[in-house]
Amino acid sequence: MTDARANPAKAAWFIAGTDTEIGKTLIAGAMLHALTKTGVRSAGMKPVAAGAVLRDGVWHNDDADILAAEASVTLPQELTTPFLLQQPTAPHIAAAQENRTIEVAHILSCYRQLAEQADTLVVEGVGGFRVPLNEREDTADLAQQLGLPVVLVVGLRLGCINHAMLTVEAIAARGLRLAGWVANTADPYMLNGDANIAALSSRIQAPLLGHVPRMDALPAKALTAAAASHLNFSSLPGWPEPLGNRS
Ligand SMILES: Nc1ncnc2c1ncn2[C@@H]1O[C@H](COP(=O)(O)OP(=O)(O)OP(=O)(O)O)[C@@H](O)[C@H]1O
Ligand SMILES: C[C@H](N)[C@H](N)CCCCCC(=O)O
Numbered sequence: 001m002t003d004a005r006a007n008p009a010k011a012a013w014f015i016a017g018t019d020t021e022i023g024k025t026l027i028a029g030a031m032l033h034a035l036t037k038t039g040v041r042s043a044g045m046k047p048v049a050a051g052a053v054l055r056d057g058v059w060h061n062d063d064a065d066i067l068a069a070e071a072s073v074t075l076p077q078e079l080t081t082p083f084l085l086q087q088p089t090a091p092h093i094a095a096a097q098e099n100r101t102i103e104v105a106h107i108l109s110c111y112r113q114l115a116e117q118a119d120t121l122v123v124e125g126v127g128g129f130r131v132p133l134n135e136r137e138d139t140a141d142l143a144q145q146l147g148l149p150v151v152l153v154v155g156l157r158l159g160c161i162n163h164a165m166l167t168v169e170a171i172a173a174r175g176l177r178l179a180g181w182v183a184n185t186a187d188p189y190m191l192n193g194d195a196n197i198a199a200l201s202s203r204i205q206a207p208l209l210g211h212v213p214r215m216d217a218l219p220a221k222a223l224t225a226a227a228a229s230h231l232n233f234s235s236l237p238g239w240p241e242p243l244g245n246r247s
């Protein structure tokens with residue numbers, strides 16, 4: 001089987017999370033924001049998006065729109081989000097409601113086409129790391145078949161240490177490289193946030209890319225830029241040099 005690994009020229013990362021609604025899109029958007037600033041062609045992919053609204057005859061999903069707004073190249077939504085589903089629910093259920101079947105093979109085909117048109121790609125997962133996509137496959141299979149280094153977003157709240165360790169184990173079990181992790185404040189009232197980050201740091205064998213505090217509600221673009229200011233992605237494999245350093 002050919003897979004996305006066959007294209008070594010591209011730098012790309014898979015954004016996984018400890019759960020749904022813990023900041024994957026925020027961090028993926030921040031990555032794209034930082035990539036776009038380096039001057040490379042950047043694109044986002046949210047291959048499976050559950051929850052869409054119809055505006056002016058076009059189906060929109062917030063995650064897909066946030067990633068597209070931060071990317072430096074505009075690519076067709078049929079490629080960046082091949083499975084755009086209406087209901088905000090578990091994706092295999094949302095797909096069944098529309099008599100559709102999510103196919104990882106189709107996502108890989110779209111990914112390869114995107115990789116021809118961008119230098120860097122940020123691929124956001126859906127929910128936690130083992131969300132079913134169909135009767136046979138889940139998001140971990142998608143990550144494995146893409147073969148990308150993984151960035152894990154840990155949503156800081158009580159219970160996240162266990163969720164993070166289970167996710168780290170599942171990533172390793174699929175032979176994937178955990179390239180870095182982000183501590184994102186999901187619950188601003190969590191007790192002992194720093195001690196929780198220290199506990200995670202001592203157990204996760206990958207660099208901490210930064211700690212994003214709980215920020216004020218801002219428009220999506222401002223929130224993404226604010227998140228980026230707390231993060232340093234330069235240790236990620238394939239991360240481009242800043243514009244001024246390239247010859
Ligand atoms: N550090 C933060 N400060 C302020 N708001 C945040 C922060 N992290 C996340 N949010 C907000 O919380 C909500 C959920 O975050 P986000 O959409 O990034 O989660 P997700 O993990 O991508 O969820 P999904 O599984 O649906 O893709 C969003 O409205 C986002 O702007
Ligand atoms: C709709 C939501 N925001 C996500 N996009 C989908 C999360 C699916 C979680 C499924 C599960 O693990 O039970």
Ligand SMILES: [Mg+2]
Pocket residue numbers: 024025026063124
């Ligand atoms: Mg998201």
